[in-house]
Amino acid sequence: MFNPNFKTACVAHACLALAVLLPTAALAQESPVTTINAATAKADVTVETLRGHVSVLMGSGGNIAVFDSPQGKFLVDAGIGVSKDKLIVALNHISPSPLKFVVNTHWHWDHTDGNPWMHDAGATIIAHENTAKHLSRSERVEYWNYTFKPLPQSGLPEMRLKGNRTMKFAGETVKIIALKDGHTDGDLVVYFAKADILALGDNFWNGYYPFIDNGVGGGNVETMIRSVDTALKMTTDKTLIVPGHGPVGNRAQLKEYRDMLVAITANVKQLKKAGKTLDEVIAAKPTAAFDKQFDGFVIKPALFTRIVYEGLK
DSSP, rough: OTTTTTTHHHHHHHHOOOOOOOOGGGGSOOOHHHHHHHHHHHSOOOEEOSSSEEEEEEESSEEEEEEEEEEEEEOOOOOOOGGGHHHHHHHHHHOOOEEEEEEEESSHHHHHHHHHHHTTOEEEEEEEEHHHHTTSOEEEEETEEEEEEEOOOGSOOEEESSOOOEEETTTTTEEEEOSSSSSSTTOOEEETTTTTTEEEEEETTTTTTOOOSSSTTTTHHHHHHHHHHHHHOOTTTTTTTEEEEEEOOOHHHHHHHHHHHHHHHHHHHHHHHHHHOHHHHHHHHHHHHHHHHSSSSSSSSSHHHHHHHHHOO
């Protein structure tokens, strides 16, 4: 069944994206993508000022990090297209400077659907080459009962990366790091070195069980753990970390998230190796020790157990 408080919860947490992964039978009438887009159209977009001329916009699907300068704005992710007008207001609230660059942390629509209008506003779109492939063709996500159409040419990444890239922009050093095969097969994370702020995309859901795109997206829980390990090595206790969903966090919270992933993966792997079926593994409640801390949104323990179970090689 759909959560009767679904729209309210999504708007309140600004997590209007991949979190609504419901059983296939529940998706027969309406895709969560349709519901999420409708909720996003009604949601407010808020601005949280961090430091070093970096802010975070929340309310258009995934979190959007914004580095602002007189030369222009450098964004991490583009949100959902129905938020265009509200995002423009929020961006102008930060400053009147134009859009210059947008990095897509991965291909999912709640992080890329705004690409076309941002490109038309002057931004160069940057993404991993695998993200560009997903965005250039139809992709069926069975969990969501939805087939995503290719983005128009204007929304496709112009700068396509295979690996890392460092850019100098308006006095800031922007490090773009490829951590693919974690959340998806085309993950990028962005580090604003002077500000000491790391934007991790959906490899980090702060305070929530995450979605991992085991299907068409090519993600995997064990490679996500390795991606988080890499991110931890990039941070100190002073680093601010922008998650794909949830509040801005720190290294201690990222480590707690990583330890949760490791422990639950070990529990599920042990049960699966013993020959337990998916239903038996869910019944064993391998997430129980972490539910109080991470079961705060709609990726419920049973669903996260299934994601881990199905993603293990």
